[in-house]
Amino acid sequence: MDPDSELGDPVEGYVAALAGALRGPARVKARLIEEVRDGLAETVAAYAHEGVPRERAARQAVREFGSPDELVPSCQRELTIAQARHTARAVVLTAPFLIACWYLVWSTDSGGEWMVPRTAQLLAVHLAGVAGVGALLAAAALAATGTLARRLPTPHRLPLAVAWAGTTASVAMAIATLALAIASLLATNWPLVALAGSLAAASHAAMAASARMCRQCARLPITG
Incomplete structure (x- = not known):
């Protein structure tokens, strides 16, 4: 530099x-x-x-x-933690939307008036579980980088763990969007499924960029 x-x-x-x-x-x-x-x-x-x-x-x-090289690691530490919190917050806020979408589809199907393909329903359960686990990990990361960070040091690998939790949840939402888009073509009550797919797509868009930036930050050297 x-x-x-x-x-x-x-x-x-x-x-x-x-x-x-x-x-x-x-x-x-x-x-x-x-x-x-x-x-x-x-x-x-x-x-x-x-x-x-x-x-x-x-x-x-x-x-x-x-030199800037000497100052970068300490500044990057603050930015990496801030990005990890940003990504964790995105997971916590968007993962419930995915779970709610799948629950809405599942509960509506139980009435017997229309049938979402069984494969899509099984995929729903697994993806909702992934999103739920990601949300729990993200909530723990928010706690570790918030109030607890004043008493305990932030784990060195926590930002990378948050980054991959966000990435995993983002991929799950992308797959969910595709599955719901296909299901909407086959379901009788397609507007409801299409709405669920739109929410999943919005959640994916909100999280993908944040998770990508978090991965970049987590790979940079930091001090402190």
Whole structure:
């Protein structure tokens, strides 16, 4: 990383290099970057107040902060935990939709007026179970990275576990969407099945991107 490459301004070059190396939730990342920029600006202002020329003050401030490579691991730790919480929250909020969709289809079928293919029903049970287990793991991750994190260190592999829980739940929702789409073509009361499939598709869309980013964050080196 070359912190002096951004239009000849050491501060902006430093910030750009740091931003390019970090992965995580956009809002949290933007806050971290802004905090670093503010810290550098305050240091530059302090040197300038002492009569140091602006360019030299900027270079001194950057040297005091250390290289972006040195700062990345500690910043990435905060971003990785934030992303793990974001993904866990997505699992907790969306998995119940999948379970509710399948329950709706199953309970409606019990009336005997129409029949969802039995294969789709059996698949429903397994996928709902996967989503339920994922939701429980995600809830535990939220607890471990929330209040408990103040008393106990966050397990090093927890973000990766959350990432794969989210990925598994996301895949389950994608399969559920396909199964319900096929079932809607065969069911008498197809609007209900189509609605369930739409909810499963929305849940998949909400979780897939978050799980992907969580996997990326979990593979990056962190400290702390």
